[in-house]
Amino acid sequence: MLCQECGVKPATLHFTKIVNGEKTEFHICESCAREKGELIPGTAGGFSIHSLLSGLLDLEGAGKEKNAAAQTVQGLRCENCGMTYSQFSKLGRFGCSSCYKYFDSTLDPLFRRVHGSTAHVGKLPKRAGAQIMCKRKIDELKQELQQSIAEEEFETAAELRDQIRKLEKEMPQE
Amino acid sequence: MSSLRFTEQALSDWMRCGGSHSEIVISSRMRIARNLEHLPFPLLASAEQSEEVMKQLAPVFQGEAAADFGSFQLLKLDELDELDKKVLVEKHLISPNLANDSRGGAVILNEDESVSIMINEEDHLRIQCLFPGLQVREAWVRATAIDDIFEGSVNYAFDDRRGYLTSCPTNVGTGLRASVMVHLPALVMTHQINRILSAVNQVGLTVRGIYGEGSEAVGNIFQISNQITLGQTENEIIENLHSVVTQIIEHERNARERLLADSALRITDRIKRSYGILSYAAVMELKESAQRLSDLRLGVDLGILEGPPISVLNELNVKTQPGFLQKMFGDEMTATERDMYRAKLLRETLGSQH
Numbered sequence: 155m156l157c158q159e160c161g162v163k164p165a166t167l168h169f170t171k172i173v174n175g176e177k178t179e180f181h182i183c184e185s186c187a188r189e190k191g192e193l194i195p196g197t198a199g200g201f202s203i204h205s206l207l208s209g210l211l212d213l214e215g216a217g218k219e220k221n222a223a224a225q226t227v228q229g230l231r232c233e234n235c236g237m238t239y240s241q242f243s244k245l246g247r248f249g250c251s252s253c254y255k256y257f258d259s260t261l262d263p264l265f266r267r268v269h270g271s272t273a274h275v276g277k278l279p280k281r282a283g284a285q286i287m288c289k290r291k292i293d294e295l296k297q298e299l300q301q302s303i304a305e306e307e308f309e310t311a312a313e314l315r316d317q318i319r320k321l322e323k324e325m326p327q328e
Numbered sequence: 329m330s331s332l333r334f335t336e337q338a339l340s341d342w343m344r345c346g347g348s349h350s351e352i353v354i355s356s357r358m359r360i361a362r363n364l365e366h367l368p369f370p371l372l373a374s375a376e377q378s379e380e381v382m383k384q385l386a387p388v389f390q391g392e393a394a395a396d397f398g399s400f401q402l403l404k405l406d407e408l409d410e411l412d413k414k415v416l417v418e419k420h421l422i423s424p425n426l427a428n429d430s431r432g433g434a435v436i437l438n439e440d441e442s443v444s445i446m447i448n449e450e451d452h453l454r455i456q457c458l459f460p461g462l463q464v465r466e467a468w469v470r471a472t473a474i475d476d477i478f479e480g481s482v483n484y485a486f487d488d489r490r491g492y493l494t495s496c497p498t499n500v501g502t503g504l505r506a507s508v509m510v511h512l513p514a515l516v517m518t519h520q521i522n523r524i525l526s527a528v529n530q531v532g533l534t535v536r537g538i539y540g541e542g543s544e545a546v547g548n549i550f551q552i553s554n555q556i557t558l559g560q561t562e563n564e565i566i567e568n569l570h571s572v573v574t575q576i577i578e579h580e581r582n583a584r585e586r587l588l589a590d591s592a593l594r595i596t597d598r599i600k601r602s603y604g605i606l607s608y609a610a611v612m613e614l615k616e617s618a619q620r621l622s623d624l625r626l627g628v629d630l631g632i633l634e635g636p637p638i639s640v641l642n643e644l645n646v647k648t649q650p651g652f653l654q655k656m657f658g659d660e661m662t663a664t665e666r667d668m669y670r671a672k673l674l675r676e677t678l679g680s681q682h
Contacts, residue, residue, distance in 0.1 A: 234366070234368075235368045235372050237372065245371070246496065246497070247369070247371055247450075247495045247496050247497075248369060248493070248494075248495055248496075248497070249368055249369060249371060249372045250366075250367070250368040250369055250372065250485075251363055251365065251366075251369075251485030251487075251493040252366075254487060254490055254493050254500075255487075261490075261497075264497060265490075265497065265500070265558055268497060268498055268556075268558075269500075269501065269556045269557065269558035269559050270532075270556060270559060271556070271558050271559020271560070272489075272558070272559070273489050273490070273558070273559060274487075274488075274489065274490055274491025274492075274500075274501045274502070274558060274559070275559060275560065275561055276491060276501060276502040276504075276560070276561045276562050277472065277475075277491075277492075277502060277561075277562055278486075279479050279484050279486050280476065280479060280480075281479070281483075286488040289488060290488075
């Protein structure tokens with residue numbers, strides 16, 4: 155089969171595009187595909203993880219619910235690098251590490267979809283790590299404390315409370 | 329810069345020795361993504377900010393702390409010619425992304441090319457360690473040690489809840505992409521590959537072609553890597569990958585045995601025809617050469633062929649790429665000329681092995 159664009163080279167790419175429910179089939183050669191800038195899954199420079207992510211992030215596209223909450227989210231802006239949430243959702247990439255803070259309210263669902271999880275449990279940088287390690291221990295103890303209160307084990311609860319207080323006092327400062 | 333040491337040889341020194349399961353596993357790679365505090369990611373960084381990143385990161389690996397890992401050389405991407413960049417990509421020493429869009433980009437390489445540190449790629453810092461065969465644990469030990477050296481000198485962007493902060497949300501947390509490159513011809517021939525690859529996807533791993541995102545699997549070579557970087561420890565990621573790859577190796581071995589038992593004559597014929605064609609053809613497209621080199625690799629492992637050694641085949645996989653051919657035979661080449669020179673290279677290398 156010859157390329158339907160140039161009619162000269164053999165068509166090597168065959169794909170179906172669906173836009174607004176309308177199905178169109180394409181049979182084209184690679185150079186025409188590149189010229190036309192078609193987004194073809196599986197070819198370099200076309201479909202990428204970022205375009206997929208931006209699909210996940212695009213709130214307007216998702217439900218077409220232009221409610222107040224969605225508008226507020228679209229209006230979020232990172233004060234460090236200036237990236238807006240709507241730019242982020244188009245690019246699929248953060249502008250700087252502060253974006254994580256400014257877009258925080260929107261990130262849990264995204265991370266859950268991509269990673270199945272929202273919190274880091276791996277390696278800690280050594281310098282900042284001592285404090286984080288301490289915080290993690292305190293969080294763990296707090297959970298145990300809740301558990302022991304629920305089970306009415308007040309003696310254990312008191313011990314846990316003391317341990318938490320001690321760790322909070324000893325916690326290295328930034 | 330065309331006499332660059334790193335682009336003259338097709339094989340990095342680390343590839344010459346095998347590592348475990350080297351008949352099936354070509355290499356194991358760890359990549360750690362890190363960023364500096366406060367500065368915008370390379371996507372938004374100004375020239376001055378990229379320069380600042382370079383100023384903070386580049387000296388770290390030329391200092392004493394890194395001496396245990398050998399001597400390192402820094403290459404700035406905008407000082408390299410296009411062909412050298414292409415060759416570095418073909419050797420997997422830099423990513424296509426760094427080669428194509430390298431504002432203030434650089435790579436720091438050690439002598440045997442097992443460590444490659446990219447600056448100003450998608451993230452400020454990407455530490456990559458490549459080991460031959462199945463050595464994911466060993467590669468991680470090296471990568472994390474290098475990470476520690478950087479962390480001793482600079483402040484990383486880190487958040488106690490989200491972990492290491494990266495430009496792309498798919499890398500956040502550990503920033504770790506652990507991957508293994510495997511050659512699975514028998515699973516492809518016996519049509520089991522799709523079933524196995526979809527099973528792999530279900531356990532949080534992903535399969536790609538050998539040049540990463542969006543690239544096609546050529547010559548039955550697949551890259552299997554972790555998809556999840558948040559909510560798992562590095563150890564869990566590595567052990568998961570190790571265990572899945574070990575199982576895939578087992579399936580591939582079984583499939584090879586079955587091929588030999590059920591259709592020895594057909595498989596022998598196919599492998600010997602490939603050897604013949606590679607040794608005598610006058611024109612050879614990349615796709616065909618990758619497929620036929622895959623047959624040879626299988627033939628050597630099954631004992632159907634006595635040679636060539638696996639290291640020669642690894643070398644040919646790199647040398648038959650467009651950038652390398654141009655490097656060897658002349659800068660300007662049409663596609664047809666490349667196919668001719670590819671055939672010539674294969675004839676000359678394999679003809680002498682008969």
